[in-house]
Amino acid sequence: MNIFEQVEKNINNLVENNVYWSACATTEEMQRAREGRLSIKFFDKEVPTDWLKGIKGKKVLCLAGAGGLQAPLLACAGAEVTVLDLSEKMLEKDQRIAEQEQLSIRIEKGNMCDLSRFADGSFDYILNPTSLMYVPDVKPVFREVSRVLKVGGIFIMMAPNPINYLCDFVEDGKGGYYKAVNRMPYCSSDHDSMSDWVEYGHTMEDYIGGQIECGLVITGYVECQLEDITELHFLTRAVKQG
Ligand SMILES: C[S@@+](CC[C@H](N)C(=O)[O-])C[C@H]1O[C@@H](n2cnc3c(N)ncnc32)[C@H](O)[C@@H]1O
16 A cells, blocks of 8 residues: 555545544535635634635635535635545545535545646645645645646645644653654654554745745745644645746
């Protein structure tokens, strides 16, 4: 089994166990999006509304973004949506909501490292929820994103800050503490060769420098702190240069 087959298997298992990030958009959220009050959340952080201004009628790719959350909301807001994801189980959720709500959503099973099915300049927007920790190298993804975006097109991505991977929790009988022990880049199999879990911790140079190198100019940055102090995520908005 290659790493992507293993990731797909891992994700499908989590979805079957109702992992929290596989929750679909609610009827109320879809109604609000239809009324022009679109709100897209990655975890508990809302994508700033001005990042998505004018999305109606635009061609949008939800990249590694299945699960019945972002794609149906964007379709309700009037965007022409394609969702590409590795996981059949996640895509089934978008398919189901599209049928229930009579939304036109193009569903594509595939790997975000290879977008060769899409022509150059196909999309106005690409939204990529937290998923880049499942690819060993972010560069091929950013290269493909830049290729399939129109000039002036917008790329919005969310990813874990490296602090998620730097620290181990040390139990000391007094509540414990975190100790920074892991060097970046991080690869889960280097720490537990017996586990089937596949995850990579990329550096900020990979995330920020990688986008810039591919012609994506970063115009927005937002952080999202979850309960655990090492669970820090960030969102970037980038524009494809001409
Ligand atoms: C944490 S979920 C994010 C989706 C969810 N809708 C959300 O808002 O958080 C990560 C998604 O990335 C997908 N994924 C992981 N690796 C992928 C790859 N190489 N190509 C395409 N999708 C991938 C998974 O199948 C999963 O649906």
